[in-house]
Amino acid sequence: MNSYAFHVLRVGIAITFIWIGVLIFQDPVGWAGFIRPWAADILFVSPEKAIIGTAVLDILVGVLLLVDFLTFWASLLASLHLVAVLAVSGIDAITVRDIGLLAGALALVISLKNDIFFQK
Numbered sequence: 001m002n003s004y005a006f007h008v009l010r011v012g013i014a015i016t017f018i019w020i021g022v023l024i025f026q027d028p029v030g031w032a033g034f035i036r037p038w039a040a041d042i043l044f045v046s047p048e049k050a051i052i053g054t055a056v057l058d059i060l061v062g063v064l065l066l067v068d069f070l071t072f073w074a075s076l077l078a079s080l081h082l083v084a085v086l087a088v089s090g091i092d093a094i095t096v097r098d099i100g101l102l103a104g105a106l107a108l109v110i111s112l113k114n115d116i117f118f119q120k
Contacts, residue, residue: 082105
């Protein structure tokens, strides 16, 4: 991936994660409603507390991506997080955008994997 495309993708995903984290903090009860009942039943905490934890994770991932620090690991965490989001909320007209975010996060992981595992 060329340098400009990489940075545009990294910053765009970072802003999205930070923004979502802030939105979750503003209405954790509303966002907890996206958790399917079967997933809520297996949580160790209330759905509202779980979604607040999600907001913290989203903001952490977003900040790491924004400042370009531990970018491979932040991208990998973002990818795994988005897979979990799709699993517990299902795929519908609202969450279908998460597939695009997942593809972008995976593109970052793939573009960075050689830097992590095959350093010269």
